[in-house]
Amino acid sequence: MKHKRYQKIKKNSIYGHFIMKNHTSENQIFEDTCRFIIKLGISVHGYGPNAIRLESYLHRLTEALGYHGVFKSTPRELYFAFSKDGAVMQHTHLARLPGTGLDLAKLSEAGKLVDDVVAGHLTIVQALSRLEDIESTPHPWGTVATGISYAFVGAGFAVLLSGGWWDILFSTLFSLAVYGIVLLTARFGARANEWLPLSSAFMAGALATVTRVFLPELNVVLVTLAAILILIPGYSISVGIIELISAHVLSGIENLMNGLVYLVKQFAGAWLGVGLVKLCYPVPAMAAGSPVSPDWLWVTMPL
Structure with a gap:
């Protein structure tokens, strides 16, 4: 009896460990996705889009990556709220910004980046690398x-x-x-x-x-x-x-x-x-x- 009980406890422990590990992995993916969208939103905000365009980018990205989001953009603030399917609680982030700039060349490239991620042509890691390339691109005119x-x-x-x-x-x-x-x-x-x-x-x-x-x-x-x-x-x-x-x-x-x-x-x-x-x-x-x-x-x- 004691041996059977020990086996049952061990089995439950292994199963619980598997659930916890799987849950942790899902949370990590969710966190990485949120960080990517926040970084992209803050970067694109500096290129001078209107609120309609920026919020559209963020909505499309979030939905394409399997989550839900609510976004509000003003010239000096950017609000993010993310949630999973069926979840009541949201993961929120408020970014205070110095104001918008105006760089239509980078804004155009950022739009292409969003399209590629939504179409599944880029992973988050690849998209982050490309976003950094866009940020470091010098002004086309001297x-x-x-x-x-x-x-x-x-x-x-x-x-x-x-x-x-x-x-x-x-x-x-x-x-x-x-x-x-x-x-x-x-x-x-x-x-x-x-x-x-x-x-x-x-x-x-x-x-x-x-x-x-x-x-x-x-x-x-x-x-x-x-x-x-x-x-x-x-x-x-x-x-x-x-x-x-x-x-x-x-x-x-x-x-x-x-x-x-x-x-x-x-x-x-x-x-x-x-x-x-x-x-x-x-x-x-x-x-x-x-x-x-x-x-x-x-x-x-x-x-």
Whole structure:
């Protein structure tokens, strides 16, 4: 009797050990899956997707990997909640983030990565390796090419607003000066970046007004606007409106308000720059200038 009882206890112990080991393995897979999705979500958040797109990526991944998830994205927070089939309790994670960036090239690659995982072409380990490759990919355009794009945008917008040749020239030059401020700001971190709209618009307005002292036919408003046009937060405002329409209220309001506050900073910076120069120097009234031929509009349209 004692021997049979010992065998029964031993059998139950082995069976219990097997269940525990199997349960531990399942939990480990679940944990690894959650970590992967959290890492991907935080990485993609920095590439500038709207909340609709990011949450769609996370939902598709979670369902494809055999679990359920609830996700909420805002410009500064990302909420994850994972659960297994039939489970009541959820595994949650809240990530506080510095804000969204904008890198459409990496965002496109991340979308392809999600598609490959959902299609079963990549394991989690392979997907993690590819995600790290995406994160370490350098910007496709260098400093010189980006500076040229600033110049082209400034010149093209001046032509679009029927500016004269002087307006076009100084719009181009001041756009490059604004790009210099952008590069300088990037060296000082996030705190300096908050002052970028104010400082860049201040410099553009001040330079345009000083130039007007020596060149009365210069259109200060046109040149200032053309110089800072590339920094105007049209993307943030449009994303905010789209998210509000799609019932992503928190993210939509935050994106919309961020864009509007950015615009206010730009307006304040330009106003201060122009006003400060006018306090120091007598600025002549704008002389009549001749706009460029309308034919140039078609030439500069690609800009």
